[in-house]
Amino acid sequence: MAARTRLRTTTRLTGRRVLLWSLLGRLPNAMCPIGALLLVTHDSGSVWRGSAVTGALAVAQAVGGPLVGRLADRRGQRGVGLVAAAVNAAAIVALVAASTAGLPLAAQTGCAVLIGASVPLVGPLSRSRWVRLAAGDPEATTSALWLDGTVDEISFTAGPAVVGVLATLAAAAWGLLAAAALVGVCGTLFARHPTAAPGEPARRKGGERLxxxxxxxxxxxxxxxxxxxxxxxxxxxxxxxxxxxxxxxxxxxxxxxxxxxxxxxxxxxxxxxxxxxxxxxxxxxxxxxxxxxxxxxxxxxxxxxxxxxxxxxxxxxxxxxxxxxxxxxxxxxxxxxxxxxxxxxxxxxxxxxxxxxxxxxxxxxxxxxxxxxxxxxxxxxxxxxxxxxxxxxxxxxxxxxxxxxxx
Missing domain, CATH: 1.20.1250.20 (MFS general substrate transporter like domains)
Incomplete structure:
Protein backbone atom coordinates (compact mmCIF):
# COMPACT_ATOMS: atom_id res chain seq x y z
CA MET A 1 0.00 0.00 0.00
CA ALA A 2 2.82 2.40 0.86
CA ALA A 3 4.44 1.69 -2.50
CA ARG A 4 1.19 2.48 -4.35
CA THR A 5 0.78 5.71 -2.42
CA ARG A 6 4.29 6.86 -3.25
CA LEU A 7 3.83 5.89 -6.90
CA ARG A 8 0.69 8.04 -7.08
CA THR A 9 2.48 10.92 -5.34
CA THR A 10 5.31 10.86 -7.88
CA THR A 11 3.13 10.47 -10.96
CA ARG A 12 1.17 13.54 -9.86
CA LEU A 13 4.43 15.46 -10.28
CA THR A 14 5.46 14.07 -13.65
CA GLY A 15 2.84 11.87 -15.28
CA ARG A 16 3.42 8.20 -16.09
CA ARG A 17 5.10 8.35 -19.48
CA VAL A 18 8.20 10.16 -18.30
CA LEU A 19 8.79 7.39 -15.76
CA LEU A 20 8.84 4.89 -18.63
CA TRP A 21 11.24 7.06 -20.64
CA SER A 22 13.38 7.39 -17.54
CA LEU A 23 13.60 3.62 -17.05
CA LEU A 24 14.29 2.76 -20.69
CA GLY A 25 16.57 5.76 -21.19
CA ARG A 26 18.93 4.75 -18.38
CA LEU A 27 19.16 1.08 -19.40
CA PRO A 28 21.98 1.83 -21.90
CA ASN A 29 24.10 3.11 -19.03
CA ALA A 30 24.03 -0.41 -17.57
CA MET A 31 24.23 -2.12 -20.96
CA CYS A 32 27.23 -0.39 -22.51
CA PRO A 33 30.06 -1.53 -20.18
CA ILE A 34 29.24 -5.23 -20.36
CA GLY A 35 28.21 -4.87 -24.02
CA ALA A 36 31.53 -3.28 -24.94
CA LEU A 37 33.45 -5.94 -23.03
CA LEU A 38 31.62 -8.80 -24.76
CA LEU A 39 31.80 -7.25 -28.22
CA VAL A 40 35.47 -6.28 -28.27
CA THR A 41 36.56 -9.50 -26.56
CA HIS A 42 34.57 -11.57 -29.07
CA ASP A 43 35.78 -9.68 -32.15
CA SER A 44 39.43 -9.44 -31.11
CA GLY A 45 39.80 -12.67 -29.16
CA SER A 46 41.51 -10.67 -26.41
CA VAL A 47 40.04 -10.14 -22.95
CA TRP A 48 42.70 -7.49 -22.37
CA ARG A 49 41.49 -5.41 -25.33
CA GLY A 50 37.91 -5.72 -24.17
CA SER A 51 38.88 -4.66 -20.66
CA ALA A 52 40.91 -1.71 -21.95
CA VAL A 53 37.98 -0.40 -24.01
CA THR A 54 35.54 -0.89 -21.13
CA GLY A 55 37.89 0.82 -18.69
CA ALA A 56 38.24 3.82 -20.98
CA LEU A 57 34.45 4.06 -21.19
CA ALA A 58 34.10 4.00 -17.39
CA VAL A 59 36.77 6.64 -16.77
CA ALA A 60 35.31 8.93 -19.45
CA GLN A 61 31.87 8.60 -17.90
CA ALA A 62 33.20 9.40 -14.44
CA VAL A 63 34.95 12.53 -15.73
CA GLY A 64 32.34 13.64 -18.24
CA GLY A 65 29.22 13.01 -16.16
CA PRO A 66 29.57 16.02 -13.85
CA LEU A 67 30.36 18.24 -16.86
CA VAL A 68 27.18 17.15 -18.63
CA GLY A 69 25.29 17.67 -15.38
CA ARG A 70 26.67 21.19 -15.02
CA LEU A 71 25.66 22.04 -18.59
CA ALA A 72 22.16 20.70 -17.94
CA ASP A 73 21.85 22.80 -14.76
CA ARG A 74 22.95 25.96 -16.55
CA ARG A 75 21.50 25.55 -20.03
CA GLY A 76 18.52 23.34 -19.33
CA GLN A 77 17.94 19.60 -19.46
CA ARG A 78 16.14 19.67 -22.80
CA GLY A 79 18.86 21.01 -25.08
CA VAL A 80 21.74 19.27 -23.34
CA GLY A 81 19.80 16.00 -23.14
CA LEU A 82 18.92 16.03 -26.83
CA VAL A 83 22.52 16.64 -27.92
CA ALA A 84 23.90 14.06 -25.48
CA ALA A 85 21.39 11.39 -26.60
CA ALA A 86 22.25 11.93 -30.28
CA VAL A 87 26.02 11.90 -29.71
CA ASN A 88 25.85 8.91 -27.38
CA ALA A 89 23.79 6.81 -29.81
CA ALA A 90 26.15 7.68 -32.67
CA ALA A 91 29.22 6.82 -30.56
CA ILE A 92 27.78 3.42 -29.61
CA VAL A 93 27.14 2.58 -33.25
CA ALA A 94 30.66 3.79 -34.09
CA LEU A 95 32.16 1.41 -31.51
CA VAL A 96 30.21 -1.51 -32.99
CA ALA A 97 31.48 -0.58 -36.48
CA ALA A 98 35.07 -0.14 -35.28
CA SER A 99 35.12 -3.46 -33.46
CA THR A 100 33.44 -5.38 -36.26
CA ALA A 101 35.86 -3.92 -38.82
CA GLY A 102 38.85 -4.79 -36.64
CA LEU A 103 40.10 -1.20 -36.40
CA PRO A 104 43.10 -0.50 -34.13
CA LEU A 105 42.62 -0.41 -30.37
CA ALA A 106 43.12 3.37 -30.33
CA ALA A 107 40.08 3.86 -32.60
CA GLN A 108 37.92 1.59 -30.48
CA THR A 109 39.09 3.28 -27.29
CA GLY A 110 38.28 6.68 -28.79
CA CYS A 111 34.72 5.56 -29.50
CA ALA A 112 34.43 4.24 -25.94
CA VAL A 113 35.66 7.54 -24.50
CA LEU A 114 33.03 9.40 -26.53
CA ILE A 115 30.34 7.01 -25.26
CA GLY A 116 31.32 7.60 -21.65
CA ALA A 117 31.67 11.36 -21.99
CA SER A 118 28.29 11.81 -23.71
CA VAL A 119 26.02 9.70 -21.48
CA PRO A 120 22.73 11.67 -21.23
CA LEU A 121 22.60 11.14 -17.44
CA VAL A 122 18.94 10.15 -17.43
CA GLY A 123 19.29 8.80 -13.89
CA PRO A 124 20.96 11.81 -12.20
CA LEU A 125 18.84 14.30 -14.15
CA SER A 126 15.69 12.37 -13.22
CA ARG A 127 16.53 12.77 -9.56
CA SER A 128 17.25 16.48 -9.86
CA ARG A 129 14.05 16.90 -11.88
CA TRP A 130 11.88 15.14 -9.31
CA VAL A 131 13.45 17.07 -6.43
CA ARG A 132 12.80 20.39 -8.21
CA LEU A 133 9.17 19.49 -8.88
CA ALA A 134 8.67 18.39 -5.26
CA ALA A 135 9.64 21.95 -4.25
CA GLY A 136 10.86 20.98 -0.79
CA ASP A 137 7.80 18.96 0.18
CA PRO A 138 9.22 16.11 2.33
CA GLU A 139 6.63 13.50 1.34
CA ALA A 140 6.84 14.26 -2.38
CA THR A 141 10.66 14.35 -2.32
CA THR A 142 10.93 11.06 -0.45
CA SER A 143 8.38 9.39 -2.75
CA ALA A 144 10.12 10.60 -5.90
CA LEU A 145 13.58 9.52 -4.76
CA TRP A 146 12.23 6.17 -3.59
CA LEU A 147 10.68 5.52 -7.00
CA ASP A 148 13.74 6.75 -8.87
CA GLY A 149 16.02 4.57 -6.75
CA THR A 150 13.85 1.56 -7.50
CA VAL A 151 13.99 2.33 -11.23
CA ASP A 152 17.77 2.60 -10.95
CA GLU A 153 18.03 -0.82 -9.33
CA ILE A 154 15.81 -2.35 -12.02
CA SER A 155 18.00 -0.88 -14.77
CA PHE A 156 21.16 -1.98 -12.94
CA THR A 157 19.87 -5.58 -12.95
CA ALA A 158 18.03 -5.66 -16.28
CA GLY A 159 20.65 -3.93 -18.45
CA PRO A 160 23.37 -6.61 -18.28
CA ALA A 161 20.71 -9.33 -18.52
CA VAL A 162 19.36 -7.87 -21.78
CA VAL A 163 22.88 -7.74 -23.22
CA GLY A 164 23.53 -11.34 -22.19
CA VAL A 165 20.31 -12.61 -23.76
CA LEU A 166 20.92 -10.76 -27.04
CA ALA A 167 24.52 -11.96 -27.18
CA THR A 168 23.38 -15.55 -26.63
CA LEU A 169 20.45 -15.53 -29.07
CA ALA A 170 21.91 -13.29 -31.77
CA ALA A 171 25.40 -11.76 -31.65
CA ALA A 172 27.56 -9.71 -29.29
CA ALA A 173 26.92 -6.55 -31.30
CA TRP A 174 23.16 -6.61 -30.76
CA GLY A 175 23.40 -5.61 -27.12
CA LEU A 176 25.15 -2.36 -28.01
CA LEU A 177 22.88 -1.72 -30.98
CA ALA A 178 19.87 -2.10 -28.70
CA ALA A 179 21.49 0.34 -26.27
CA ALA A 180 21.98 2.85 -29.10
CA ALA A 181 18.32 2.58 -30.09
CA LEU A 182 17.14 3.00 -26.49
CA VAL A 183 19.28 6.04 -25.77
CA GLY A 184 18.41 7.63 -29.11
CA VAL A 185 14.65 7.22 -28.70
CA CYS A 186 13.97 7.17 -24.97
CA GLY A 187 16.77 9.59 -24.05
CA THR A 188 15.28 12.05 -26.53
CA LEU A 189 11.74 11.60 -25.23
CA PHE A 190 12.95 12.11 -21.67
CA ALA A 191 14.80 15.30 -22.62
CA ARG A 192 11.81 16.69 -24.54
CA HIS A 193 9.27 16.10 -21.76
CA PRO A 194 7.67 19.31 -20.39
CA THR A 195 8.99 18.56 -16.89
CA ALA A 196 12.60 19.14 -18.02
CA ALA A 197 14.29 21.79 -15.87
CA PRO A 198 14.96 25.00 -17.84
CA GLY A 199 18.38 25.68 -16.34
CA GLU A 200 19.82 28.65 -14.49
CA PRO A 201 22.86 30.68 -15.58
CA ALA A 202 25.87 30.49 -13.30
CA ARG A 203 25.94 33.08 -10.55
CA ARG A 204 29.06 34.89 -9.46
CA LYS A 205 28.29 34.95 -5.77
CA GLY A 206 29.76 32.34 -3.47
CA GLY A 207 26.34 31.08 -2.37
CA GLU A 208 26.31 28.56 -5.22
CA ARG A 209 29.42 26.70 -4.04
CA LEU A 210 29.03 22.96 -4.61
Missing part, protein backbone atom coordinates in the same frame (compact mmCIF):
# COMPACT_ATOMS: atom_id res chain seq x y z
CA UNK A 211 31.76 21.34 -2.53
CA UNK A 212 30.52 22.09 0.96
CA UNK A 213 31.21 19.84 3.95
CA UNK A 214 27.89 17.99 3.80
CA UNK A 215 28.27 17.19 0.11
CA UNK A 216 31.90 16.06 0.48
CA UNK A 217 30.74 13.62 3.15
CA UNK A 218 28.19 12.17 0.73
CA UNK A 219 30.86 11.84 -1.97
CA UNK A 220 33.04 9.94 0.50
CA UNK A 221 30.14 7.67 1.45
CA UNK A 222 29.34 6.93 -2.19
CA UNK A 223 33.00 6.22 -2.91
CA UNK A 224 33.15 3.68 -0.08
CA UNK A 225 30.01 2.04 -1.48
CA UNK A 226 31.74 1.88 -4.88
CA UNK A 227 34.71 0.09 -3.27
CA UNK A 228 32.22 -2.45 -1.91
CA UNK A 229 30.78 -3.02 -5.40
CA UNK A 230 34.19 -3.48 -7.02
CA UNK A 231 35.53 -5.83 -4.35
CA UNK A 232 32.35 -7.91 -4.30
CA UNK A 233 32.48 -8.35 -8.06
CA UNK A 234 36.06 -9.66 -7.84
CA UNK A 235 35.23 -11.84 -4.83
CA UNK A 236 32.28 -13.45 -6.57
CA UNK A 237 34.40 -14.16 -9.65
CA UNK A 238 37.22 -15.61 -7.56
CA UNK A 239 35.03 -17.84 -5.37
CA UNK A 240 32.96 -19.25 -8.25
CA UNK A 241 36.16 -19.87 -10.21
CA UNK A 242 37.79 -21.68 -7.30
CA UNK A 243 34.63 -23.79 -6.95
CA UNK A 244 34.90 -24.85 -10.58
CA UNK A 245 31.78 -22.93 -11.64
CA UNK A 246 33.02 -19.70 -13.21
CA UNK A 247 29.87 -19.37 -15.30
CA UNK A 248 27.84 -18.81 -12.14
CA UNK A 249 29.59 -15.52 -11.36
CA UNK A 250 27.23 -13.34 -13.39
CA UNK A 251 24.13 -14.97 -11.95
CA UNK A 252 25.38 -14.70 -8.37
CA UNK A 253 26.40 -11.07 -8.79
CA UNK A 254 23.00 -10.37 -10.35
CA UNK A 255 21.45 -11.34 -7.00
CA UNK A 256 22.99 -8.17 -5.58
CA UNK A 257 20.93 -6.01 -7.91
CA UNK A 258 17.80 -8.14 -7.59
CA UNK A 259 17.82 -8.10 -3.81
CA UNK A 260 18.60 -4.40 -3.84
CA UNK A 261 15.57 -3.71 -6.03
CA UNK A 262 13.34 -5.62 -3.60
CA UNK A 263 14.67 -3.70 -0.61
CA UNK A 264 14.26 -0.45 -2.53
CA UNK A 265 10.56 -1.17 -2.93
CA UNK A 266 10.32 -2.14 0.73
CA UNK A 267 11.70 1.23 1.87
CA UNK A 268 8.35 2.74 0.96
CA UNK A 269 6.97 1.17 4.14
CA UNK A 270 9.45 2.93 6.45
CA UNK A 271 7.66 5.30 8.85
CA UNK A 272 7.95 9.05 8.27
CA UNK A 273 9.62 9.52 11.67
CA UNK A 274 12.69 7.81 10.23
CA UNK A 275 14.34 10.91 8.82
CA UNK A 276 17.02 10.60 6.14
CA UNK A 277 20.08 10.89 8.46
CA UNK A 278 18.67 8.13 10.68
CA UNK A 279 17.98 5.97 7.61
CA UNK A 280 21.53 6.45 6.41
CA UNK A 281 22.97 5.38 9.76
CA UNK A 282 20.73 2.32 9.89
CA UNK A 283 21.38 1.41 6.24
CA UNK A 284 25.15 1.64 6.64
CA UNK A 285 25.05 -0.51 9.76
CA UNK A 286 23.03 -3.08 7.80
CA UNK A 287 25.62 -2.96 5.01
CA UNK A 288 28.45 -3.81 7.40
CA UNK A 289 26.42 -6.54 9.12
CA UNK A 290 25.70 -8.14 5.74
CA UNK A 291 29.33 -7.86 4.60
CA UNK A 292 30.94 -9.48 7.64
CA UNK A 293 29.94 -13.10 6.78
CA UNK A 294 31.34 -12.86 3.24
CA UNK A 295 35.00 -13.78 4.01
CA UNK A 296 33.78 -17.03 5.60
CA UNK A 297 31.63 -18.24 2.67
CA UNK A 298 32.37 -21.63 1.18
CA UNK A 299 30.76 -22.85 -2.03
CA UNK A 300 28.47 -21.19 -4.56
CA UNK A 301 25.27 -21.77 -2.56
CA UNK A 302 26.55 -20.00 0.52
CA UNK A 303 27.99 -17.23 -1.61
CA UNK A 304 24.66 -16.66 -3.34
CA UNK A 305 22.84 -16.40 -0.01
CA UNK A 306 25.41 -13.96 1.38
CA UNK A 307 25.36 -11.78 -1.73
CA UNK A 308 21.57 -11.66 -1.63
CA UNK A 309 21.69 -10.46 1.97
CA UNK A 310 24.25 -7.81 1.05
CA UNK A 311 22.00 -6.60 -1.77
CA UNK A 312 19.22 -5.90 0.71
CA UNK A 313 21.39 -3.17 2.25
CA UNK A 314 22.35 -1.40 -0.98
CA UNK A 315 19.20 0.34 -2.21
CA UNK A 316 18.17 1.91 1.12
CA UNK A 317 21.63 3.43 1.49
CA UNK A 318 21.85 4.73 -2.09
CA UNK A 319 18.31 6.14 -2.10
CA UNK A 320 18.99 7.91 1.18
CA UNK A 321 22.26 9.47 0.03
CA UNK A 322 20.68 10.75 -3.17
CA UNK A 323 17.90 12.20 -1.04
CA UNK A 324 20.39 13.99 1.21
CA UNK A 325 22.04 15.66 -1.79
CA UNK A 326 18.98 17.88 -2.05
CA UNK A 327 19.83 19.23 1.43
CA UNK A 328 23.58 19.52 0.81
CA UNK A 329 23.94 21.49 -2.44
CA UNK A 330 22.41 24.59 -4.04
CA UNK A 331 19.18 23.82 -5.90
CA UNK A 332 20.64 25.24 -9.13
CA UNK A 333 23.41 22.60 -9.14
CA UNK A 334 21.46 19.44 -8.35
CA UNK A 335 22.08 17.80 -11.72
CA UNK A 336 25.83 18.29 -11.47
CA UNK A 337 25.83 17.06 -7.87
CA UNK A 338 23.85 13.91 -8.69
CA UNK A 339 26.18 13.14 -11.62
CA UNK A 340 29.27 13.60 -9.44
CA UNK A 341 27.92 11.06 -6.95
CA UNK A 342 27.60 8.52 -9.75
CA UNK A 343 31.17 9.34 -10.81
CA UNK A 344 32.37 8.76 -7.26
CA UNK A 345 30.86 5.28 -7.31
CA UNK A 346 32.35 4.52 -10.74
CA UNK A 347 35.91 5.60 -9.91
CA UNK A 348 35.88 3.99 -6.48
CA UNK A 349 34.54 0.77 -7.94
CA UNK A 350 37.62 0.62 -10.17
CA UNK A 351 39.85 1.18 -7.13
CA UNK A 352 38.00 -1.52 -5.22
CA UNK A 353 38.45 -3.92 -8.13
CA UNK A 354 42.21 -3.32 -8.19
CA UNK A 355 42.60 -3.73 -4.42
CA UNK A 356 40.44 -6.85 -4.37
CA UNK A 357 42.28 -8.38 -7.31
CA UNK A 358 45.59 -7.95 -5.49
CA UNK A 359 44.09 -9.49 -2.34
CA UNK A 360 42.69 -12.48 -4.24
CA UNK A 361 46.01 -13.20 -5.92
CA UNK A 362 47.97 -12.96 -2.68
CA UNK A 363 45.62 -14.36 -0.02
CA UNK A 364 43.02 -16.49 -1.78
CA UNK A 365 39.54 -16.30 -3.35
CA UNK A 366 37.66 -14.95 -0.31
CA UNK A 367 40.23 -12.22 0.46
CA UNK A 368 38.47 -9.61 -1.72
CA UNK A 369 35.62 -9.64 0.77
CA UNK A 370 38.00 -8.32 3.42
CA UNK A 371 38.21 -5.20 1.26
CA UNK A 372 34.41 -5.12 1.24
CA UNK A 373 34.27 -5.34 5.04
CA UNK A 374 36.92 -2.63 5.46
CA UNK A 375 35.04 -0.24 3.15
CA UNK A 376 31.70 -0.94 4.86
CA UNK A 377 33.31 -0.43 8.27
CA UNK A 378 34.83 2.89 7.21
CA UNK A 379 31.45 3.95 5.81
CA UNK A 380 29.75 3.18 9.12
CA UNK A 381 32.31 5.17 11.12
CA UNK A 382 31.90 8.11 8.75
CA UNK A 383 28.12 7.93 8.86
CA UNK A 384 27.81 7.63 12.64
CA UNK A 385 30.05 10.66 13.05
CA UNK A 386 28.44 12.94 10.46
CA UNK A 387 24.92 11.85 9.42
CA UNK A 388 22.91 14.12 11.71
CA UNK A 389 20.03 16.55 11.32
CA UNK A 390 22.48 19.35 11.99
CA UNK A 391 24.63 18.36 9.00
CA UNK A 392 21.68 17.75 6.67
CA UNK A 393 18.96 20.29 7.37
CA UNK A 394 15.77 20.05 5.27
CA UNK A 395 15.42 22.67 2.55
CA UNK A 396 12.46 25.06 3.00
CA UNK A 397 9.50 24.45 0.71
CA UNK A 398 9.30 26.70 -2.32
CA UNK A 399 6.75 27.21 -5.04
CA UNK A 400 7.34 25.75 -8.50
CA UNK A 401 5.15 27.00 -11.36
CA UNK A 402 2.74 24.43 -12.74
CA UNK A 403 3.95 22.83 -15.94
CA UNK A 404 1.41 22.16 -18.63
CA UNK A 405 1.45 19.11 -20.85
CA UNK A 406 2.61 16.48 -18.39
CA UNK A 407 1.64 13.05 -19.59
Missing amino acids: LGRAYLLLLAGMALLGVCFGSVQVGVTAVTGAAGRPGAAGLVYGLLGGASAVSGIATAALPARWDLPLRLRAGTALLLAAALPLPAVRGVGGLAAAIGCLGLAVAPQMITMFGLVERAVPAARLGEAMAALVSAITLAQSAGTLAAGWAAERYGPTAPFLVTCAAAGAALVLTLATATDRTYRPRPQEAVPALAGRR
